[in-house]
Amino acid sequence: MFSIIIDMKKIGLLGCGAIGTQIALAIDSGKIPAILTHVYDFDRSKSEALVSRLKKRPQIAENPHMLSSNPVDIVVEAASQDAVRNHALSILQNRRDLLIMSVGALLDESVLEILLDACREFKRTIYLPSGALAGLDAIRSVKEELESVLLVTTKNPKSLKGARFFEVSKIDTDSITTKTVLFEGSAKDAVNLFPANINVAALLSLAGLGSHNTKVRIVADPQTDKNTHQVIAQGKFGSISITVENVPDSTNPKTSRLATLSAVECLRAACSTDMRIGS
Ligand SMILES: NC(=O)C1=CN([C@@H]2O[C@H](COP(=O)(O)OP(=O)(O)OC[C@H]3O[C@@H](n4cnc5c(N)ncnc54)[C@H](OP(=O)(O)O)[C@@H]3O)[C@@H](O)[C@H]2O)C=CC1
Ligand SMILES: O=C([O-])CC(=O)C(=O)O
Structure with a gap:
């Protein structure tokens, strides 16, 4: 002992x-x-x-x-x-x-x-x-054969509140009443604009195609109570499609329990x- x-x-x-x-x-x-x-x-x-x-x-x-x-x-x-x-x-x-x-x-x-x-x-x-992501093992394994990787992240606006994006865009999280695509672009830009919300995009980039070629879409959905991350990857190996519907942490809604x-x-x-x- x-x-x-x-x-x-x-x-x-x-x-x-x-x-x-x-x-x-x-x-x-x-x-x-x-x-x-x-x-x-x-x-x-x-x-x-x-x-x-x-x-x-x-x-x-x-x-x-x-x-x-x-x-x-x-x-x-x-x-x-x-x-x-x-x-x-x-x-x-x-x-x-x-x-x-x-x-x-x-x-x-x-x-x-x-x-x-x-x-x-x-x-x-x-x-x-x-x-908060699943499938990084597979993305790493097929890295040499990857042709495209897209991450679609959907969160309640409450879970996105305070992000730098809202200072730049002037959109107010409280005014989002329907499912709205807030951001589409590279993982690099996503991480800059949503530093406490989308570290998963950085993980996906490092495992796969890098931060300029990994594409990210961030959706605010006032009807959802989950932090959902969908990874869609394609290449010579075939394709990968993985969705995780995460329960937010009880003390910090930005962060998923996973x-x-x-x-x-x-x-x-x-x-x-x-x-x-x-x-
Ligand atoms: N890799 C992933 O998949 C995920 C990553 N994350 C990231 O993990 C990190 C922790 O998440 P979480 O625990 O939910 O965050 P919390 O905000 O709940 O906790 C972070 C704590 O660290 C403190 N803190 C921040 N910066 C410093 C610093 N430089 N020195 C000392 N203390 C500091 C904060 O203080 P204060 O509140 O005063 O800033 C706060 O008390 C965050 O950066 C988050 O974005 C989260 C979810 C998924
Ligand atoms: O926990 C999550 O759903 C994702 C998250 O906050 C992050 O990647 O920074």
């Missing part, structure tokens, strides 16, 4: 919101075989609220750098694209692995290149969970020595 605890990976958590909370609870319950040693959030009261729910209490780091300057094995980012831009490199330089949820930040080619170079130099791994469950499963696998399923 003692040696199992010694061997367990130590986790630092950046972001104590919807996803961070569920990851912390999954570690605390033993579902993820790891030890949560440090947490950090902009808002200390969110860190405190999370820590108070845990049986095994981690330390609240004074600043984000303290997460990776402590001897953790994996830092879990469940915060924002800015958090990735500002902290990912130093986490890797401190020789910690990194699980990233705010994948949209990686569509900036210079950010991606620097982080991949750091992975090679410091022999570290960046984990990108499948998030995104949280996928983060938990990805971290569980990273902390385990067992069978790996899927390509």
